[in-house]
Amino acid sequence: xxxxxxxxxxxxxxxxxxxxxxxxxxxxxxxxxxxxxxxxxxxxxxxxxxxxxxxxxxxxxxxxxxxxxxxxxxxxxxxxxxxxxxxxxxxxxxxxxxxxxxxxxxxxxx
Numbered sequence: 001x002x003x004x005x006x007x008x009x010x011x012x013x014x015x016x017x018x019x020x021x022x023x024x025x026x027x028x029x030x031x032x033x034x035x036x037x038x039x040x041x042x043x044x045x046x047x048x049x050x051x052x053x054x055x056x057x058x059x060x061x062x063x064x065x066x067x068x069x070x071x072x073x074x075x076x077x078x079x080x081x082x083x084x085x086x087x088x089x090x091x092x093x094x095x096x097x098x099x100x101x102x103x104x105x106x107x108x109x110x
Contacts, residue, residue, distance in 0.1 A: 002054030005046040015051065019044045 001019055009015040026040035027033060068074045076095055089095070 001044055002046065002051045003058050006051050006055055009051070015048055016046055018046065 001021065005016055005019065021042045021044065023040050023042075026037050074091065081089070086095075
């Protein structure tokens with residue numbers, strides 16, 4: 001959200017003082033809730049110093065991704081992911097870190 005705050009600042013010239021995230025899934029259900037659940041929103045405050053730190057991290061992340069793309073290699077994570085993380089990852093079928101979940105590429109395509 002801090003990166004989005006910086007994008008807003010670049011477009012308008014003013015850093016937003018705050019932002020609100022809405023978690024729409026919290027509003028789902030059958031029947032849907034008649035009042036907004038307390039966990040359906042999070043309010044955030046932005047400071048320029050926090051935005052600057054986030055932008056530095058963002059730039060380093062982009063540089064890492066570009067290096068990996070140029071080299072044609074994305075290293076496995078240093079620490080084993082959770083099964084939930086693997087379930088959401090597009091690279092799980094060819095990741096040695098996911099071996100413990102039985103998701104090896106060669107198991108699917110021997």
